[in-house]
Amino acid sequence: MLEGIGGEILGVIRFGDIVPYITPFTLSMFILALTLTVLLALAKPENQILMVFGKDKYSLIKPTIEEMKFRRFMVIVCGLALSGAMITGDLFNFTLFVTLVGITNIGIIAAVRRPYVLEAAFQYGLICTLASLPLFGAAAIVLGTAGTLSLHELETLSVLPMAKILLAFGVAGETGIAPFYAAKAEVFRAPGAPYILMVHLSAIMVVIRTAEILLLL
Amino acid sequence: MKWMDKAWMILSDPKELPKIFAISILFVFFVGILLNYPYYPDQLYPKSFELSGLYPYDRGGTPLKEPAKIVAQYPQNSEMIGWITSYLTPFSSWLASKTLYLGTTIVSHPGGIVDEILYYTRGLDTVLESSIMMMAFLIVGFLIKLKRGG
Amino acid sequence: MELSEAYQFGMIIAMGAAFITFLGFAREKRDLHRLVISDMVAGITLVIVAIVGTDLAECLILPTLVVSVAEVLAIAEILIHKEELKLREEGVIISTPNYSPLGIEVFQSSSIIVALILIIYGAILTGFTGGAVAGVGMVYYLLTRWDGKITKDFWDGISSVSGIAWTLWLVGFLLFFIVPEFWLFALFLSGGGLVVKVATKFGLIGIEGRDSMRGES
Numbered sequence: 253m254l255e256g257i258g259g260e261i262l263g264v265i266r267f268g269d270i271v272p273y274i275t276p277f278t279l280s281m282f283i284l285a286l287t288l289t290v291l292l293a294l295a296k297p298e299n300q301i302l303m304v305f306g307k308d309k310y311s312l313i314k315p316t317i318e319e320m321k322f323r324r325f326m327v328i329v330c331g332l333a334l335s336g337a338m339i340t341g342d343l344f345n346f347t348l349f350v351t352l353v354g355i356t357n358i359g360i361i362a363a364v365r366r367p368y369v370l371e372a373a374f375q376y377g378l379i380c381t382l383a384s385l386p387l388f389g390a391a392a393i394v395l396g397t398a399g400t401l402s403l404h405e406l407e408t409l410s411v412l413p414m415a416k417i418l419l420a421f422g423v424a425g426e427t428g429i430a431p432f433y434a435a436k437a438e439v440f441r442a443p444g445a446p447y448i449l450m451v452h453l454s455a456i457m458v459v460i461r462t463a464e465i466l467l468l469l
Numbered sequence: 470m471k472w473m474d475k476a477w478m479i480l481s482d483p484k485e486l487p488k489i490f491a492i493s494i495l496f497v498f499f500v501g502i503l504l505n506y507p508y509y510p511d512q513l514y515p516k517s518f519e520l521s522g523l524y525p526y527d528r529g530g531t532p533l534k535e536p537a538k539i540v541a542q543y544p545q546n547s548e549m550i551g552w553i554t555s556y557l558t559p560f561s562s563w564l565a566s567k568t569l570y571l572g573t574t575i576v577s578h579p580g581g582i583v584d585e586i587l588y589y590t591r592g593l594d595t596v597l598e599s600s601i602m603m604m605a606f607l608i609v610g611f612l613i614k615l616k617r618g619g
Numbered sequence: 620m621e622l623s624e625a626y627q628f629g630m631i632i633a634m635g636a637a638f639i640t641f642l643g644f645a646r647e648k649r650d651l652h653r654l655v656i657s658d659m660v661a662g663i664t665l666v667i668v669a670i671v672g673t674d675l676a677e678c679l680i681l682p683t684l685v686v687s688v689a690e691v692l693a694i695a696e697i698l699i700h701k702e703e704l705k706l707r708e709e710g711v712i713i714s715t716p717n718y719s720p721l722g723i724e725v726f727q728s729s730s731i732i733v734a735l736i737l738i739i740y741g742a743i744l745t746g747f748t749g750g751a752v753a754g755v756g757m758v759y760y761l762l763t764r765w766d767g768k769i770t771k772d773f774w775d776g777i778s779s780v781s782g783i784a785w786t787l788w789l790v791g792f793l794l795f796f797i798v799p800e801f802w803l804f805a806l807f808l809s810g811g812g813l814v815v816k817v818a819t820k821f822g823l824i825g826i827e828g829r830d831s832m833r834g835e836s
Contacts, residue, residue, distance in 0.1 A: 267796060268590035269542040322611050329604060336597075344679060348597040351686050355601055355693060359608045362697050365615065367708060370701035371483065374650065377694030378487040381657040382644065384690065385637060385664045386494060388683050392668040395676065396626060399509030402542050414497075414504055421494050432490055434481050487653065491645040498641060501634035508623035514674035526674075533803075548799040553806055560743060577748030579810050586678040588809045589802075592792045598682035599785060599816070605689030606820055609696040610778065613827065614771075616700065 264341070271404060272339040277464065281338040281457060288453055289331025292446050293324060300443035313443045319363045323447045326363075330356035334454045338461055343401045344391045346465065347422070351387070353454045354380045354426040360451055364442045372438035376428055383425025390419035394469070403468060411469045419469075423462045427455040513540055514586065522565030523572045528582050530555025532562060537582075541590050553589055556580035622672070629670040637663050650698060654691065661687030726763045734760040742814060750814045754821025761825045774823065781819040788812030 259276035274282075297320050300313040330353055337349035358380065361373040393415040395401050400409070423429075428436045436455075440448055479485050521527045530537035536551030544550050557565065561578040565571045575581040587595045640663060644656045664687065668679050734756045741753025791808030794801055 266543070266546040267593045268547045270591060270593045271543065271546065322607075325607075326604070329600070333597075333600075342593075344591075344682075345594055345597070348594055348601070348682055348686070351690075352597055352601050352604065355604050355608075355690060358693055358697070359604055362608055362693070362700075363611060365704065367701060367704045370697055370704060374694055374697050374701055375483045375486050377690065377697060378653055378657055379490050381687065381690045381694065382487060382490055382494075382641070382660055384683075384686055385660050385667075386497075388664050388686075389633075389637075389667045392671055392676070392679070393506070393630075395512075395679075396630075396671045397507055397509055399512055400542060405542070412504070412506070414501055417497055421497065425490055431480060431493070432486050434483050434486055437481075438483050488645050491641045495638060495641050495645070498634050498638040502631055502638065504630075504634075506627050506630045508626040510623075512671070512673045512675070514678075516673055547795075549795075549802045552802055556803070556806070574744075574748070577744040577752075579806055582674050583678055584806065584810070586675060587681065588792065588806060589795050591675075591678065592795060594679075594682050596789060596792055598685045599788070599813075601682075602685050602689045603782075603785065605693040608693045610774070610823070612696045612700050614774070616703070 265339075269402065270340070270342040270345050271402065272336075273341045273404070274339060278339045278461075281461065282335045285331055285335035285338055285453075285457060288450075289328060289335070292327050292331070292450055295446040297323075297447065298443065298445040300445075315364075315443050319365075320447075322363050323360050326356045326359040327447045327450045330360065330450050330454055334457055337458055341403050343394055343403060343406070343465070344388075345401075346461075347387045347391050347419075350423060350426050350458055351380075351384065353458060354383075357428075357451050357454060360447055361439045361442070364439075366442060369439055369442045372434075372436070376436060376439075379425045379428060379432055383422045385422075386418040387422025387426060390415045390422060393418065403465065407468050416466055416469055420462070420466060423458060427458050429455055429459055513542055514582070515540060520569075522567075522569060523575060523581075524569060526572045526575045526582055528554050532557045532580070539582075539585065539590075547590050550585070550590065553580055553585040554582045626670060626672070630667070633663060633667045633670065636666070654695060654698060657694075658687070658691050661691070729759075729763050731760065731764060734763075738818075741818065744814075749810070750817025751821065753814055753818040754825075757818055757822040758825030761822060765826075777819050777823055781816050784812045784815035784819070786812075788816070 262274045262276070262279065264274070265272045297315065299315075302311050302313065304310060333349050333352040333356060337346060337353065340346050340349055358373055358377050361369060361376070364370070391401065394406070394411055397412055397415070398406060398409045400406060425432060436451060439451065442448070480489065516525065517528065518525050519527045528537040528539070530551060532555055533552075535555060536549075537554040539551050539554060541547060541550055557580045558578065561571065561580065571578075576583050637660070640656060640659050644653060644660070647653050647656060661684075664683055665680055668676055668683050670676075737756030737759065738753045741749045741751070741756060743749070744752060788809045791805040791812060794805035794808065
């Protein structure tokens with residue numbers, strides 16, 4: 253099945269019980285995530301101009317260097333976590349990578365000193381904390397009922413549909429995709445353009461990888 | 470399509486989102502109560518209960534002489550598997566010979582089955598877990614620093 | 620009771636508890652209460668993982684616990700920050716309430732050797748628990764005797780020590796797989812790095828707590 257979805261396995265990295273694997277699918281996602289991280293880390297942040305409606309006025313919002321440094325660091329960690337999530341070969345490890353992506357996303361948002369952004373960050377954080385139950389719960393149910401966490405073994409075993417549904421819910425909450433998207437959308441009004449892109453990108457790529465894992469289970 | 474307008478309006482408010490997430494997953498948990506969960510009998514890293522100084526974490530082996538037998542997922546990937554489980558510092562082995570209750574604190578002594586899994590066979594998990602903690606601490610530290618104006 | 624029966628029973632209890640908690644969360648409107656309930660959700664996650672009942676499950680508890688603690692820590696601080704910003708925008712001047720300090724006597728008269736014993740014992744223990752014990756020792760000292768102020772340099776310095784200890788642990792982790800013969804050295808590198816990392820973080824939180832206890836900012 254691993255071959256069926258991602259192409260033939262080009263190589264594995266052996267970290268004890270956790271065996272990340274490289275297929276053309278995971279490799280291309282891994283390279284994409286790393287490249288975008290490098291691009292975002294090198295990019296210069298924007299200065300936002302707000303036009304005042306109905307008047308001949310504008311205001312320039314200039315984020316401080318301190319804030320931008322912090323956000324850039326969060327973006328780099330988020331990108332590394334993202335590329336890790338692309339190649340990992342263990343279900344529990346994957347959930348941890350997703351959580352790391354989630355918490356760095358909150359970090360990218362939380363550095364902005366604006367009440368509406370912090371409000372959105374707080375609500376997104378609440379969803380993240382709630383989503384940790386379905387996410388880790390799914391991994392634990394797989395361990396309890398199938399007896400293993402390794403994706404290499406799970407491809408031949410059948411898993412309770414319940415675990416799959418919980419995993420899907422967990423990833424949806426942790427990355428804040430479609431129905432729970434508004435908290436993230438609010439954030440895009442904040443200054444600091446290139447770093448916000450990482451919030452988008454990480455959600456999309458984690459969802460694609462989750463689709464592969466769900467097909468495989 | 471008035472209800473649809475309403476639904477979009479609710480979904481567009483960040484304050485309502487955690488509530489919507491909670492409600493949408495309620496049904497899953499309700500079904501979860503009624504399900505049958507077959508327990509897999511041959512689990513990895515099973516527990517055993519031997520009465521010794523390390524009860525209930527005694528997995529056999531002698532420190533630095535003989536490794537313990539561990540049921541890992543891929544034993545071939547961890548060459549020195551079992552050695553950490555059987556290892557105890559001189560202080561800990563002295564304690565283990567004196568009392569029956571060292572096992573309850575084996576997590577905090579160097580060596581033992583928990584260290585074997587946390588540091589060695591599933592070490593990547595622990596690395597990630599501490600990075601998650603570090604990121605949370607960074608966010609908190611940064612916000613406190615902003616508040617102090619430094 | 621058979622293991623499989625116990626597992627089934629435990630899962631039903633956990634799912635029921637999750638149902639009740641999420642129902643409670645959906646009915647709650649106040650932010651602070653929602654934060655508390657999301658911490659309860661993390662408790663149920665721990666139950667689902669622990670029910671598997673093997674040594675592996677016991678080890679998976681630790682990442683699960685830390686993830687929930689980390690998320691609650693981060694969003695609690697965001698909540699404080701957000702409410703403060705909101706009040707400031709409304710023009711409310713936030714003043715620390717006027718009170719005379721309690722002047723608890725034991726804070727001045729307690730013997731400092733307790734802190735020393737805790738730190739030494741924590742260093743012997745190593746690992747997370749050792750770090751926590753040593754950290755309590757540090758907090759004890761900071762709360763009772765230390766009168767210094769946190770400067771920017773001090774904060775940065777302590778965080779750097781924590782970060783360096785963390786990299787020591789990473790080196791330990793890699794040594795396990797690069798040179799398996801040095802497993803004992805790697806074990807102590809990992810354990811020792813963790814002690815320093817956890818203890819320093821406890822120390823910083825302790826100073827923060829002391830300052831807010833004494834009504835200083």
